Amino acid sequence: MLKRDFSFKKITGVTLMLLCFAFALLPIIWALILSFRPTTHLFEPVWESPTAFTLDNFHTLVGSDFPLALLNSLVTAGASTLLALIIGIPAGFALAKGRSQKKFIASWMLLLLRMAPPVGFVIPLFLIYLNVGLLDTWIGLIAAYMVLTLPLVVWSSWTSMAQIPDELIEAALIDGASLYQALVKIIIPAARPGIIATAVLAFLIAWNDFFFALIITRSDTVTAPVAIMNFVSYASVNWGSIALASVVLTLPTIPVIIFANKYIVQSMGGAVKG
Amino acid sequence: MTTVTGVQPLIQKNYQKMLLPAVIAVSVFAILPLFAMFALSLTDYHLIKPWKGEFGFENFIRMANDTKFISSISIMLMLSVLGVIFQVSMGTLIAVGLEKIVPKWRFMRGIFVIPFVVPAIAVALIWLSLFTPTLSPINAFFDIFGVEVPAFLTTQYGAIFAIVVADTWASYPFVMLLILAALQGISGDLDEAASLDGATKMQIFYKITLPLLAPALLMVALFRFIETLKHFPLIFVMTNGGPGRSTQATNYYAYIQTFQSSNVSYGAAIAVFLFLFAAIISFYIARANARISDA
Numbered sequence: 001m002l003k004r005d006f007s008f009k010k011i012t013g014v015t016l017m018l019l020c021f022a023f024a025l026l027p028i029i030w031a032l033i034l035s036f037r038p039t040t041h042l043f044e045p046v047w048e049s050p051t052a053f054t055l056d057n058f059h060t061l062v063g064s065d066f067p068l069a070l071l072n073s074l075v076t077a078g079a080s081t082l083l084a085l086i087i088g089i090p091a092g093f094a095l096a097k098g099r100s101q102k103k104f105i106a107s108w109m110l111l112l113l114r115m116a117p118p119v120g121f122v123i124p125l126f127l128i129y130l131n132v133g134l135l136d137t138w139i140g141l142i143a144a145y146m147v148l149t150l151p152l153v154v155w156s157s158w159t160s161m162a163q164i165p166d167e168l169i170e171a172a173l174i175d176g177a178s179l180y181q182a183l184v185k186i187i188i189p190a191a192r193p194g195i196i197a198t199a200v201l202a203f204l205i206a207w208n209d210f211f212f213a214l215i216i217t218r219s220d221t222v223t224a225p226v227a228i229m230n231f232v233s234y235a236s237v238n239w240g241s242i243a244l245a246s247v248v249l250t251l252p253t254i255p256v257i258i259f260a261n262k263y264i265v266q267s268m269g270g271a272v273k274g
Numbered sequence: 275m276t277t278v279t280g281v282q283p284l285i286q287k288n289y290q291k292m293l294l295p296a297v298i299a300v301s302v303f304a305i306l307p308l309f310a311m312f313a314l315s316l317t318d319y320h321l322i323k324p325w326k327g328e329f330g331f332e333n334f335i336r337m338a339n340d341t342k343f344i345s346s347i348s349i350m351l352m353l354s355v356l357g358v359i360f361q362v363s364m365g366t367l368i369a370v371g372l373e374k375i376v377p378k379w380r381f382m383r384g385i386f387v388i389p390f391v392v393p394a395i396a397v398a399l400i401w402l403s404l405f406t407p408t409l410s411p412i413n414a415f416f417d418i419f420g421v422e423v424p425a426f427l428t429t430q431y432g433a434i435f436a437i438v439v440a441d442t443w444a445s446y447p448f449v450m451l452l453i454l455a456a457l458q459g460i461s462g463d464l465d466e467a468a469s470l471d472g473a474t475k476m477q478i479f480y481k482i483t484l485p486l487l488a489p490a491l492l493m494v495a496l497f498r499f500i501e502t503l504k505h506f507p508l509i510f511v512m513t514n515g516g517p518g519r520s521t522q523a524t525n526y527y528a529y530i531q532t533f534q535s536s537n538v539s540y541g542a543a544i545a546v547f548l549f550l551f552a553a554i555i556s557f558y559i560a561r562a563n564a565r566i567s568d569a
Contacts, residue, residue, distance in 0.1 A: 010375070013375040016375075017376050030403070094293045099286065111556045119532070123545060207393070208394055225507075226395075
């Protein structure tokens with residue numbers, strides 16, 4: 001086993017892995033390069049002027065509506081995640097530990113809601129919002145994001161709390177705690193890794209949303225993904241600013257990689273037993 | 275008075291109370307809009323023309339005769355089937371590779387996950403830049419060897435290919451993570467036993483690992499299939515449905531009908547079609563999932 005394996009198969013395998021690695025990584029490096037490349041060098045190969053560098057795009061971004069859009073994204077994604085956690089965790093707990101014949105229906109409903117095409121939600125929401133004046137408001141967008149975040153939170157707190165032994169809950173209850181106290185003080189901390197991963201993922205889904213925000217926002221509450229499109233016009237495309245804005249938009253999502261283990265897998269659908 | 279033993283009675287008592295807020299929220303935010311979508315699809319509601327207050331199936335009859343709608347289905351299926359094949363093969367290849375071929379390259383794992391967290395709009399814009407011939411380093415690279423890379427986004431199948439590539443880049447990590455988890459659930463004893471019996475690594479992979487992975491592969495493929503039916507940012511940014519209508523998948527067509535042509539009720543009818551399509555597939559996922567959980 002210790003001898004080095006230089007067989008044809010091994011080399012093919014390693015080459016394939018390196019190709020996949022290049023495919024995964026190079027577009028990200030490209031986005032970083034584009035972010036700091038002067039407009040004058042934009043259309044010549046990178047290797048002809050590798051040191052060309054500028055912070056122009058940064059100044060463009062700061063001077064545009066983009067920082068405000070980032071704030072809108074932060075508020076709406078954050079608030080909808082928080083609300084979904086407050087409402088969804090007790091429900092996930094009840095589904096995990098309660099006895100009910102209707103669990104299959106609940107799991108199918110949750111799955112269905114996550115699978116349903118957003119356009120199906122957006123058309124009625126748009127008409128309702130149009131009539132009650134919720135278009136282009138934080139509240140309207142937060143409510144719309146609940147469609148994305150709540151089923152996810154219920155589903156994944158269900159799967160992560162199912163693994164907590166009943167004895168732990170009993171011990172808390174014997175000490176005289178109410179069920180809600182036990183939930184907050186014992187059960188949530190015990191399921192913490194799963195809950196944190198859920199929260200991060202719910203935030204990510206709302207933060208990454210483009211479609212809901214495109215329809216529901218107009219000017220005041222435009223979120224960052226929609227605001228990026230301001231750098232694209234028929235006349236010209238401001239590639240540098242787009243690239244930098246994309247990089248900035250991706251930065252808050254990086255912590256998710258830390259959770260890129262079984263918790264994410266559980267939260268993403270619990271479809272496969274790890 | 276009976277003594278309460280265990281946690282169950284208390285949970286049963288509070289069961290409905292704990293579920294209620296979520297049930298209300300889901301009903302208001304999700305179920306209500308869905309019902310409204312069904313109701314709208316039966317009207318002739320139009321943003322500009324007033325609604326006469328009648329219900330009927332005209333929208334669905336119109337769909338059956340709408341060649342744009344019918345071709346949108348084949349475009350959607352092409353994007354989904356190609357996308358799923360690419361993503362599942364690549365995700366599985368990387369997962370298996372990380373476990374069996376280069377297990378020592380730990381640092382790779384984190385980097386392989388990065389595309390997964392890049393927001394869809396950024397994915398679309400990055401790949402738009404990579405498929406823009408005057409800008410793209412890919413074109414510049416092949417120029418050195420005198421090879422001209424075609425402008426993918428200007429031809430029908432090229433544009434479909436471009437969207438599939440971008441989607442594959444963003445979505446293979448999902449497949450990879452799920453398959454990695456499934457691989458780690460497979461006991462190493464089987465491999466060892468087979469290898470003692472003289473099986474080669476390839477034989478072990480095809481005869482033992484792959485069959486054991488099959489349920490996970492099916493699940494992840496179905497999952498990704500449904501997700502790819504909902505393509506929006508990639509089409510919106512990279513092709514805008516073009517060239518012509520060659521990348522106008524059904525979901526995008528529903529958007530165009532509703533928000534650009536103001537045919538709200540017709541858009542809703544198309545959304546109903548998509549919804550039923552997704553509902554059938556998710557039913558199979560839920561059933562297969564229940565079966566795996568029981569096993």
